[in-house]
Amino acid sequence: MPELPEVETIKNGLSILKGQSITKLNILSTHCLRPNHNRFHSLRGQVVTNISRRGKLLIIHLSSGNFLIFHLKMTGKLILADFQDILDKHTHLEFFFKSNRLFFNDVRKFGFVCLFSKQELLEWNFWRTLGPEPFKISSIDFAQQISKSKANIKSLLLNQKIIAGIGNIYADESLFISKIHPLSKANKIPFNILQNLHKNLIFVLKKAISLGGSSFKDYVNSLGKRGNFQDHFFVYSRAGKSCYKCKNTLKKIKVAGRTTIVCLKCQKRYE
Numbered sequence: 001m002p003e004l005p006e007v008e009t010i011k012n013g014l015s016i017l018k019g020q021s022i023t024k025l026n027i028l029s030t031h032c033l034r035p036n037h038n039r040f041h042s043l044r045g046q047v048v049t050n051i052s053r054r055g056k057l058l059i060i061h062l063s064s065g066n067f068l069i070f071h072l073k074m075t076g077k078l079i080l081a082d083f084q085d086i087l088d089k090h091t092h093l094e095f096f097f098k099s100n101r102l103f104f105n106d107v108r109k110f111g112f113v114c115l116f117s118k119q120e121l122l123e124w125n126f127w128r129t130l131g132p133e134p135f136k137i138s139s140i141d142f143a144q145q146i147s148k149s150k151a152n153i154k155s156l157l158l159n160q161k162i163i164a165g166i167g168n169i170y171a172d173e174s175l176f177i178s179k180i181h182p183l184s185k186a187n188k189i190p191f192n193i194l195q196n197l198h199k200n201l202i203f204v205l206k207k208a209i210s211l212g213g214s215s216f217k218d219y220v221n222s223l224g225k226r227g228n229f230q231d232h233f234f235v236y237s238r239a240g241k242s243c244y245k246c247k248n249t250l251k252k253i254k255v256a257g258r259t260t261i262v263c264l265k266c267q268k269r270y271e
Ligand SMILES: [Zn+2]
Pocket: 243, 244, 245, 246, 247, 248, 263, 264, 265, 266, 267
């Protein structure tokens, strides 16, 4: 699933659309459209005034004051056609601009697209309950928020209501760098270690953004290009391989229903 760095990379790639108007929209399937497909016909003639990201959501701001919001979920892709013509059976939307075409493709079909007024956006439960952006919360506030909970630390990092944009990759990587076992009880982790976790999370996210995100499975950016952060994984996808720090074999466990990779020697379990 594209996480914060991947969506940020896509956002940057789509900035070319700013100031362009949607000349035509080709709706190839309607299942992904919220709240209904009828209102999407109003997109014709709308100018893209800005493109932003919130958590894992990509938001296209329109001249009407409305917002076009994409959640790519497992396999959603937004690709500019000038660079790769990928119209196929997995294409659900095709946006025409004066000098570009934008495709929304999704093999697994979990992704969705909302067309909301500002009021609807603000009332949308998913939006209202999104936690802070990792870059916009201080390490002290992060540690305070996390230390209130008895839940395990990884499930909190994955919880979009606690902090927005983190998924399996960046949770595992930041916990490894912070030497915290993913099953550690949050309220048992020392405050300074939690502050350090926030700093490492920022470090990992920024590095991933600078490398164009991670392309472990399907992810490609808006130019159809793969990211490079997967070449820098310490633990993610490395079960059974040796830890780069201590040479111990990395173990695969389940946390919050998600496959999790841990070094039992490097990562301390607080409980
Ligand atoms: Zn180790």
